[in-house]
Amino acid sequence: MDLQNLLEDIVGTVQPLLGQGAPADYIPSLAAVDTQQFGISVATSDGDVFASGDADVPFSIQSISKVYALALVLAGDGDRIWKRVFREPSGNPFNSLVQLEHEDGIPRNPFINAGALVVTDRLLSIVGSSPSPVRELLRQESGNNSIDADPVVAASEAANSHRNASLAHFLASYGNLENPVDSVLEAYIDQCALEMSCTDLALASRFLANNGLRGNGTALLSPSQTKRVNAVMLTCGTYDAAGEFAYRVGLPGKSGVGGGIVAVVPNKCTICVWSPGLGRSGNSLAGVAALDEFTTRTGWSIF
Ligand code: GLU
Numbered sequence: 601m602d603l604q605n606l607l608e609d610i611v612g613t614v615q616p617l618l619g620q621g622a623p624a625d626y627i628p629s630l631a632a633v634d635t636q637q638f639g640i641s642v643a644t645s646d647g648d649v650f651a652s653g654d655a656d657v658p659f660s661i662q663s664i665s666k667v668y669a670l671a672l673v674l675a676g677d678g679d680r681i682w683k684r685v686f687r688e689p690s691g692n693p694f695n696s697l698v699q700l701e702h703e704d705g706i707p708r709n710p711f712i713n714a715g716a717l718v719v720t721d722r723l724l725s726i727v728g729s730s731p732s733p734v735r736e737l738l739r740q741e742s743g744n745n746s747i748d749a750d751p752v753v754a755a756s757e758a759a760n761s762h763r764n765a766s767l768a769h770f771l772a773s774y775g776n777l778e779n780p781v782d783s784v785l786e787a788y789i790d791q792c793a794l795e796m797s798c799t800d801l802a803l804a805s806r807f808l809a810n811n812g813l814r815g816n817g818t819a820l821l822s823p824s825q826t827k828r829v830n831a832v833m834l835t836c837g838t839y840d841a842a843g844e845f846a847y848r849v850g851l852p853g854k855s856g857v858g859g860g861i862v863a864v865v866p867n868k869c870t871i872c873v874w875s876p877g878l879g880r881s882g883n884s885l886a887g888v889a890a891l892d893e894f895t896t897r898t899g900w901s902i903f
Contacts (some may be wrong), residue, residue: 601898607640607652610893614638614875614886621877621885624857629756630660633859635877638886640894643802644869645810651799658795659874660753662856663694665791666716667833668734671807673719674825676726684722684776685715689836694882695763697770705774709836711854714767717777720788724779734791741804741815747796754793761785792856801862801872808833808852808864830864834902838888841881848892850901859884863891865900 618636625631639654673681690708692699700707700714707715727733732749739747768781777784796804807814808830812821821829833852838845838861845853851871853863859876861884871894875886895901 603642603650604652606894606897607642607650609897610640610890611638611653613893614890617877617886617889618875619877621879623859623876624662624878624882627753627757627760627857629750629753630662630858630876633659633876635875638873638875638890639798640871640873640890641798641802642869642871643799643806645806645867649799649803654874655798657874658797658800659860659876660750660792660856660858661794661796661801661860662792662858663711663716664801664854664856664860664862665734665794666711666719667805667808667829667837667854667862668737669716669719669723669791670710670832671821671829672733672737673722673726674829675820677722681710681719681722685710685718687832687836689842691840694839695767697763697766700767700770705771705776707771709832711832711836713764714771717764717768717771717784717788720791721771721777721779721784724783724787729783729787729790732787732790735794737820738794738796738800738804741807742796742800743803743815744796744800747794747800749790749793750795751793753795754789757789757793758785761789764788798860798872798874801860802870805862805864805870805872809866809868809870811867830866833864839882841879841883844881845883845888848888850895850903851891852902853891855883855887857882859887861887861891866902868900
């Protein structure tokens with residue numbers, strides 16, 4: 601398999617899609633990002649990296665950060681988080697308030713905003729916020745020590761975080777937050793605002809393809825925990841389009857409204873794609889098409 605050639609082919613295949621879709625506009629600073637950009641990187645289990653297009657351009661990882669927050673909480677605390685968050689697809693928008701009321705303050709899964717706020721809350725209790733544990737993990741696993749939150753994106757989200765603030769207050773009203781609402785929101789917004797390239801993210805996610813083993817050979821998660829994180833990515837990782845994503849791509853994946861998607865081929869590689877034009881469900885249009893092409897051409901899928 602000539603992965604480098606394949607990635608270059610894929611960059612050509614998605615060209616007609618660039619500029620279609622729209623960047624997220626509810627966080628004003630994301631709305632200004634050029635939708636003509638597309639990058640793809642593959643990091644293999646044994647450490648090789650293949651990349652093409654805008655693979656080295658940093659972008660806002662947004663909800664992709666929720667995977668690493670969950671991994672750190674499972675690593676620190678085992679299964680306890682599952683008493684406070686379910687793990688079923690939500691069938692509702694990622695920032696829905698209605699479902700939380702119906703389900704008495706237990707979010708449907710850790711990748712909708714309500715669930716991620718609970719996970720972030722637990723992470724704050726386990727390790728605190730300084731330095732940001734998600735940022736530290738991503739720096740260590742990618743080998744890029746300059747990874748940081750973009751203060752402009754964080755400020756833009758903070759100034760427009762009425763829905764997330766409502767969700768956090770709601771969770772607190774049900775006794776499902778351990779820390780003050782403001783501290784949880786701040787840590788959540790900060791990890792969403794991390795800026796990374798496709799290559800950084802593909803490298804930093806390799807523990808998900810490697811049975812939980814970090815780059816230095818130590819275990820972040822057990823093989824069983826890794827299986828479970830991947831399972832939740834498959835069923836809940838791509839908003840309200842996880843069924844369509846599984847159908848087209850056939851891999852666990854997590855997307856963010858910055859236009860990035862990380863996908864995992866267990867025991868083989870991680871793939872990160874990025875293009876800011878989003879489809880109706882909030883997933884990168886060109887990103888999903890690229891992953892579809894990748895798994896169709898390689899046959900690397902979990903099915
Ligand atoms: N920071 C974003 C929010 O809370 C993340 C959303 C996403 O990428 O899905 O709205």
